[in-house]
Amino acid sequence: MNDSGDSGSIAWFIFALGPGTGIAIWAWIQAKYRNKNARYKPESTVAHTITSVVQDDAFTRKIVSRSRSITGRNDSSHHDRARVSGVVRGNG
Amino acid sequence: MTAEEPAPGAGNPDVAAGTPAEAADALDYVVLTTPEGHADGVVRCQRCGATEVQYSASNGTLRCAFCRYTWTEQSLDQIMGLSEGIADLVGTTVSSAAVDIEAGTALVTIKCTGCGAEVVINTDQNLSARCHWCKHTLSINNQVPNGAVPDGILPVSVTKEQAMLSIQAFVDERKTFAHPAFAANFKAENVMGFYMPYMTVDGNVVVRLDGAGEILRKTVRVNDKETEYHADEYAVMRELSMVVDDLIVETSSDKVDIHSTTSTNNIINAVLPFDVKNIVRFNSNFLGSEYTSERRDMDVDAAEAYAAGHFMTLARAGALPTLGNYNRGVRWESEQVSIKGSRWVAVLLPVWLYGFVETRGGRQITHYIAVNGRTGATMGSVPINRKKAHLVAWGTAAIVSAVTWPIAIVLLVLGA
Numbered sequence: 001m002n003d004s005g006d007s008g009s010i011a012w013f014i015f016a017l018g019p020g021t022g023i024a025i026w027a028w029i030q031a032k033y034r035n036k037n038a039r040y041k042p043e044s045t046v047a048h049t050i051t052s053v054v055q056d057d058a059f060t061r062k063i064v065s066r067s068r069s070i071t072g073r074n075d076s077s078h079h080d081r082a083r084v085s086g087v088v089r090g091n092g
Numbered sequence: 093m094t095a096e097e098p099a100p101g102a103g104n105p106d107v108a109a110g111t112p113a114e115a116a117d118a119l120d121y122v123v124l125t126t127p128e129g130h131a132d133g134v135v136r137c138q139r140c141g142a143t144e145v146q147y148s149a150s151n152g153t154l155r156c157a158f159c160r161y162t163w164t165e166q167s168l169d170q171i172m173g174l175s176e177g178i179a180d181l182v183g184t185t186v187s188s189a190a191v192d193i194e195a196g197t198a199l200v201t202i203k204c205t206g207c208g209a210e211v212v213i214n215t216d217q218n219l220s221a222r223c224h225w226c227k228h229t230l231s232i233n234n235q236v237p238n239g240a241v242p243d244g245i246l247p248v249s250v251t252k253e254q255a256m257l258s259i260q261a262f263v264d265e266r267k268t269f270a271h272p273a274f275a276a277n278f279k280a281e282n283v284m285g286f287y288m289p290y291m292t293v294d295g296n297v298v299v300r301l302d303g304a305g306e307i308l309r310k311t312v313r314v315n316d317k318e319t320e321y322h323a324d325e326y327a328v329m330r331e332l333s334m335v336v337d338d339l340i341v342e343t344s345s346d347k348v349d350i351h352s353t354t355s356t357n358n359i360i361n362a363v364l365p366f367d368v369k370n371i372v373r374f375n376s377n378f379l380g381s382e383y384t385s386e387r388r389d390m391d392v393d394a395a396e397a398y399a400a401g402h403f404m405t406l407a408r409a410g411a412l413p414t415l416g417n418y419n420r421g422v423r424w425e426s427e428q429v430s431i432k433g434s435r436w437v438a439v440l441l442p443v444w445l446y447g448f449v450e451t452r453g454g455r456q457i458t459h460y461i462a463v464n465g466r467t468g469a470t471m472g473s474v475p476i477n478r479k480k481a482h483l484v485a486w487g488t489a490a491i492v493s494a495v496t497w498p499i500a501i502v503l504l505v506l507g508a
Contacts, residue, residue, distance in 0.1 A: 022489025
């Protein structure tokens with residue numbers, strides 16, 4: 001059972017190699033020539049000082065998931081704005 | 093003062109929603125007066141009084157063509173104290189040239205102090221001209237309320253020859269799949285020296301981030317293919333107080349949208365940053381005849397949403413080291429920036445630009461290759477020969493598949 005499952009997985013991987021190669025070449029050409037993701041990176045180039053950080057984390061519930069990470073993970077996507085974002089002028 | 097309004101750039105991922113548009117009228121500004129520059133009209137050599145003043149990019153100095161005296165303008169940062177007091181900023185402070193633009197004033201008349209003639213300059217295109225009577229070089233150095241004259245300028249230091257070499261090298265690395273029309277017409281000498289309008293922004297801000305984070309407690313193998321992840325979910329809040337020095341924001345409405353479908357504006361955005369501490373007081377002789385400049389057409393009100401987006405980006409990066417416990421990651425759901433104080437200064441920054449218009453499916457896209465006029469950083473978008481790229485990508489896919497698919501089929505048959 002396990003052997004047949006493993007050989008099946010390997011077979012599908014080998015099936016995907018051809019189309020995968022094409023997709024990878026196309027993506028490489030796009031990235032190299034068009035640079036669509038190139039942009040100003042203030043987080044690494046602008047002088048800024050974080051003078052204080054307040055943390056407040058509270059347990060909400062236990063969950064069971066089939067996904068390796070939290071749905072909608074964006075903690076490393078600094079340039080993408082959250083679903084709700086706002087600007088307040090003043091101390092509010 | 094506190095206000096919250098709907099976003100002006102809804103849907104644009106770079107724009108922070110909810111900018112206080114109505115709150116940003118001129119009455120709320122504190123104006124930081126830029127020290128007076130040269131009077132409008134004739135700008136004379138400081139030593140001999142001649143008006144034939146040229147800028148040398150290789151030396152970074154102004155030079156009198158008559159007596160060869162060289163000099164440079166004062167640092168704007170030093171004379172205006174722009175690096176000081178950021179943590180104490182309260183409200184919105186704008187420099188003299190960053191106040192709201194008055195419409196319909198592109199044509200400016202200046203009186204020649206050499207002969208008294210009146211000369212009209214179209215500030216959309218030029219900030220200097222020659223008197224048609226006495227041939228003195230006239231210029232506008234003091235602010236006119238149309239966004240044409242900034243507080244400061246960062247004189248170009250990358251020469252045209254250096255920019256041409258950078259652009260040529262960039263294109264040489266991308267010849268194989270370049271669009272035939274681009275490859276046939278490309279000439280590095282067509283690069284243009286160009287001063288773009290920006291604002292430098294100092295900020296005293298507080299950013300609050302709210303979301304959910306998960307910590308993995310155990311994994312359970314359900315079957316051969318599936319695993320269950322058991323985790324604790326937390327409501328996560330971070331509030332960061334930050335002092336930001338010299339953020340750079342575009343103030344040309346034509347170029348600020350880096351997600352434009354008709355123009356690769358992200359390329360110009362990507363050659364940021366500049367060494368803005370070296371900005372000097374504006375003098376139109378820095379432009380000379382070789383460089384053109386674009387007039388600012390965005391006020392602080394419009395640019396603030398973009399600055400706020402950058403403040404949030406800084407906060408998101410700053411919060412990351414505090415999230416180490418959340419090994420299944422964090423989903424930020426809400427972010428809010430409170431701008432306690434900000435300071436805005438209008439400047440011109442140098443870019444060498446090469447443009448090519450590609451027409452595809454009845455639609456035009458302008459591709460840029462840009463060189464930062466100070467650092468030499470180069471970025472570009474080269475239009476692709478799509479037929480050739482398709483042929484190579486999918487041809488390779490077909491060849492690889494011709495070899496691998498029979499093996500895969502045999503494996504499947506044997507496995508069954």
